[in-house]
Amino acid sequence: MQKKDWINTTVIPEVAPLKSDAHALSEGFYRYLRNHLGHFLRCVPFYLYEAMAFTIRDRIMEQWSHTWQRYKQPRTRKAYYLSLEFLIGRALGNNLLNLDLEKPTSEALKVFAVDLEDLKQEEPDAGLGNGGLGRLAACFMDSCATLQLPVIGYGIRYEYGMFLQHIENGYQIEDPDHWLRDGNPWEVARAEYEQTVHFEGHTEHFKDENGIESVRWVDTNDVIAIPHDMPISGYQNKTINTLRLWKASATRAFNLAEFNAGSYSDAVEAKNNAEHISMVLYPNDSSENGKELRLRQQYFLASASLKDVVRLWEETNGEDYTEFAKFNVFQLNDTHPSIAIAELMRILMDEKHLAWNEAWAITSQTMAYTNHTLLPEALEKWSVSLMQRLLPRLMEIIYKINEMFLHQVSLKWPGDTARQARMSLIEESSEKQVRMAYLAIVGSFSVNGVAALHTRLLCEGLFKDFCELWPHKFNNKTNGVTPRRWLAYANPLLRKLLNQTIGDEWPADLSKIKALRDFIKPEHKKFQQQWAAIKQANKQRLAQLVKSRCNVDFDTSAIFDVQVKRIHEYKRQLLNILHVIHLYSRIKRGDTDNWTPRCVLIGGKAAPGYHMAKLIIKLINNVAEIINEDPDVGDKLKVAFIPNYNVSAMEIICPGTDLSEQISTAGKEASGTGNMKFMMNGAITIGTYDGANIEILEHVGEENFFLFGLKAEEVSAAKEDYMPQDIIDNDPDLEAVMALLDSGHFNLFEPDIFNDVLATLRNPYDPWLTLADFRSYIDCQQRVAEFYKDRDAWTRMSILNSAASGYFSTDRTIAEYNKDIWKLKKLS
Numbered sequence: 006m007q008k009k010d011w012i013n014t015t016v017i018p019e020v021a022p023l024k025s026d027a028h029a030l031s032e033g034f035y036r037y038l039r040n041h042l043g044h045f046l047r048c049v050p051f052y053l054y055e056a057m058a059f060t061i062r063d064r065i066m067e068q069w070s071h072t073w074q075r076y077k078q079p080r081t082r083k084a085y086y087l088s089l090e091f092l093i094g095r096a097l098g099n100n101l102l103n104l105d106l107e108k109p110t111s112e113a114l115k116v117f118a119v120d121l122e123d124l125k126q127e128e129p130d131a132g133l134g135n136g137g138l139g140r141l142a143a144c145f146m147d148s149c150a151t152l153q154l155p156v157i158g159y160g161i162r163y164e165y166g167m168f169l170q171h172i173e174n175g176y177q178i179e180d181p182d183h184w185l186r187d188g189n190p191w192e193v194a195r196a197e198y199e200q201t202v203h204f205e206g207h208t209e210h211f212k213d214e215n216g217i218e219s220v221r222w223v224d225t226n227d228v229i230a231i232p233h234d235m236p237i238s239g240y241q242n243k244t245i246n247t248l249r250l251w252k253a254s255a256t257r258a259f260n261l262a263e264f265n266a267g268s269y270s271d272a273v274e275a276k277n278n279a280e281h282i283s284m285v286l287y288p289n290d291s292s293e294n295g296k297e298l299r300l301r302q303q304y305f306l307a308s309a310s311l312k313d314v315v316r317l318w319e320e321t322n323g324e325d326y327t328e329f330a331k332f333n334v335f336q337l338n339d340t341h342p343s344i345a346i347a348e349l350m351r352i353l354m355d356e357k358h359l360a361w362n363e364a365w366a367i368t369s370q371t372m373a374y375t376n377h378t379l380l381p382e383a384l385e386k387w388s389v390s391l392m393q394r395l396l397p398r399l400m401e402i403i404y405k406i407n408e409m410f411l412h413q414v415s416l417k418w419p420g421d422t423a424r425q426a427r428m429s430l431i432e433e434s435s436e437k438q439v440r441m442a443y444l445a446i447v448g449s450f451s452v453n454g455v456a457a458l459h460t461r462l463l464c465e466g467l468f469k470d471f472c473e474l475w476p477h478k479f480n481n482k483t484n485g486v487t488p489r490r491w492l493a494y495a496n497p498l499l500r501k502l503l504n505q506t507i508g509d510e511w512p513a514d515l516s517k518i519k520a521l522r523d524f525i526k527p528e529h530k531k532f533q534q535q536w537a538a539i540k541q542a543n544k545q546r547l548a549q550l551v552k553s554r555c556n557v558d559f560d561t562s563a564i565f566d567v568q569v570k571r572i573h574e575y576k577r578q579l580l581n582i583l584h585v586i587h588l589y590s591r592i593k594r595g596d597t598d599n600w601t602p603r604c605v606l607i608g609g610k611a612a613p614g615y616h617m618a619k620l621i622i623k624l625i626n627n628v629a630e631i632i633n634e635d636p637d638v639g640d641k642l643k644v645a646f647i648p649n650y651n652v653s654a655m656e657i658i659c660p661g662t663d664l665s666e667q668i669s670t671a672g673k674e675a676s677g678t679g680n681m682k683f684m685m686n687g688a689i690t691i692g693t694y695d696g697a698n699i700e701i702l703e704h705v706g707e708e709n710f711f712l713f714g715l716k717a718e719e720v721s722a723a724k725e726d727y728m729p730q731d732i733i734d735n736d737p738d739l740e741a742v743m744a745l746l747d748s749g750h751f752n753l754f755e756p757d758i759f760n761d762v763l764a765t766l767r768n769p770y771d772p773w774l775t776l777a778d779f780r781s782y783i784d785c786q787q788r789v790a791e792f793y794k795d796r797d798a799w800t801r802m803s804i805l806n807s808a809a810s811g812y813f814s815t816d817r818t819i820a821e822y823n824k825d826i827w828k829l830k831k832l833s
């Protein structure tokens with residue numbers, strides 16, 4: 006589609022900005038409902054939500070176009086956040102907060118006897134991510150808009166997001182999440198900016214008219230990428246940034262020749278194949294993959310996004326690329342989009358006719374890579390043969406990058422062939438593989454980890470050779486979370502109290518929250534009571550959620566002990582459940598003097614192909630059922646597994662939590678971000694010395710954190726002579742727990758189903774060393790139980806945790822990315 010010249014020549018009439026008072030909003034709402042959607046008030050509630058979303062979007066649009074215009078000014082340096090995942094959640098409530106429209110919107114709806122809170126529930130979560138990595142991308146987008154940085158997010162508009170989880174007989178069942186079924190009122194399709202992405206075919210090397218060696222990639226199968234833009238509102242600053250999500254579409258709706266020849270299904274198949282690319286999010290969080298469709302998704306995102314940036318560049322600079330690196334920077338969210346490095350080389354050389362060295366100078370000065378994991382199984386490798394078939398030109402470029410790189414290695418370490426083999430971008434295994442993390446390091450000017458320990462371990466382990474070669478590239482950027490969604494929005498009661506107590510600047514500057522420290526003094530007794538009352542109310546709200554989703558009664562006078570995150574062996578939900586069984590065993594043998602009642606909530610999704618993770622879910626559910634139905638247990642202990650844990654659930658869960666479980670095997674959790682959401686909302690952490698837990702502990706002080714377990718170095722040492730059976734034999738509490746499990750007490754009607762769990766716990770090669778930390782964990786939990794009895798002391802500790810959470814705002818994280826890597830000017 007071509008832009009028409011008259012757009013530039015027509016005189017645009019003055020249009021008054023839309024009003025945003027309650028009356029204007031109720032008018033807008035009703036017009037959308039009746040005139041646009043064609044419904045009346047007694048329609049299904051989704052349409053009411055949609056009408057209000059459109060009404061708000063109109064207000065966003067005015068600011069959005071203004072922000073775009075500013076970003077399009079020549080010589081404006083911009084950053085592009087490339088990510089296969091953006092776990093956004095719902096948008097209505099968040100936009101109302103950011104636009105300061107909560108009050109008038111609520112009033113506008115009252116006219117129609119519609120409750121805003123009910124309306125918000127109609128919005129499906131945009132679950133375009135697995136867990137921490139995808140949610141981090143969403144928090145980053147929020148902070149970039151709030152800090153008024155010209156950053157554009159690029160991702161995929163998956164038709165189906167993260168699967169919906171429900172539980173049947175204790176087992177996880179996955180249902181498709183067709184979140185776009187009824188349309189998405191927030192997005193704006195921009196067909197005029199579609200891009201073509203090539204696959205397959207082959208390359209031809211030839212000399213151009215000037216005798217220069219050139220390459221063309223021909224006989225390709227092409228897919229069209231159509232951008233759908235989502236607005237990202239900044240916090241009360243009139244800035245709306247853009248998240249551009251690509252939808253895949255066939256080049257022609259049908260192959261007409263085939264269609265006319267009567268081969269209808271073949272003609273439709275081509276269309277379907279193309280559209281499969283953006284059909285579904287891969288539900289693997291930190292677990293193995295290697296599927297062709299995933300590589301197609303990665304290249305689709307990288308190619309379409311780079312071409313879009315090149316288009317934007319040429320709008321103001323023509324084909325002169327000399328200053329491209331000065332004004333553009335790409336942040337790669339893990340290796341998932343790292344094929345962008347080879348793709349930018351291809352575009353610059355094959356399409357823009359730059360020489361290798363020029364193209365490499367630009368590429369290696371514009372790419373920056375964030376690593377999110379130390380787990381070897383999550384490090385991406387793609388088979389060379391797959392790459393050669395799917396992306397033949399890209400594979401040639403990767404080989405050439407490797408050749409130049411290994412030459413550099415040989416100059417630095419002459420004769421060290423072992424090192425060359427170790428560092429090669431190509432792993433020479435039985436099936437040759439491209440090591441994507443190495444490609445990302447070689448092609449980037451910055452490589453960062455996501456917490457201090459993680460970055461240190463990367464440099465000492467996985468990336469040691471590279472850190473020795475290029476120490477200047479490596480840096481740390483400790484993760485954060487946005488205080489707008491995770492405190493101001495999720496915890497409205499606390500928001501009000503904070504505003505009254507420390508002023509209302511904290512949502513845009515969370516460092517202000519440290520002023521709370523003062524309020525643990527005896528003269529602020531009233532504040533402390535208000536704090537405790539708010540926690541109580543939030544626990545009530547959480548208890549209602551648990552009742553409705555799990556049919557389990559949580560008594561709000563008990564300690565609310567919560568672990569919600571993806572289910573993975575390294576995160577050790579198993580350790581949590583061993584503690585639960587230990588408490589149950591104590592109750593059954595009458596060891597309940599001075600008992601602290603406890604409600605344990607666990608939630609999270611398991612990758613559909615991850616057998617052990619799914620078994621852990623089943624175990625949690627079976628243990629919960631036995632405990633909750635046992636009259637001897639009563640209110641002393643309750644256990645629930647909350648199905649379909651997602652962003653919206655966390656908005657209710659984190660404000661209602663007392664104790665935040667962050668119990669991964671030390672050295673395995675790169676950062677964790679749930680830990681930060683809980684802390685901000687005044688939960689106290691029980692955790693290992695791992696990921697960002699360490700920094701949380703440093704900020705809040707050891708006396709306000711329940712620390713247990715082996716440290717990362719101790720884990721490595723303990724692996725040498727780890728004897729789980731000896732640990733069991735020497736610990737009567739653990740022996741009792743194992744005896745209950747061995748006896749089949751939790752699976753009387755399904756004998757042997759937990760044998761694999763029991764075998765891992767007893768396995769001397771268990772990489773997660775679950776039993777090594779059992780005693781330390783149980784003792785620590787006992788200290789928690791004792792401490793919880795002094796409710797005033799607990800409240801003070803809770804306040805201190807919130808007060809120390811300022812560092813964990815993504816505003817701080819993004820300010821650091823900007824200072825050290827992006828170097829963008831704030832645009833107001």
Ligand code: B0W
Pocket residue numbers: 135137138141287288289290291292294377378383455484674675676677678696
């Ligand atoms: C996510 C998805 C995939 C995949 O689809 O293949 C592979 C790996 C991940 C992933 N997620 N790798 N690390 C993470 C989590 O990232 C967050 C944000 O930095 C960290 O807080 C977590 O510690 C890390 O596990």
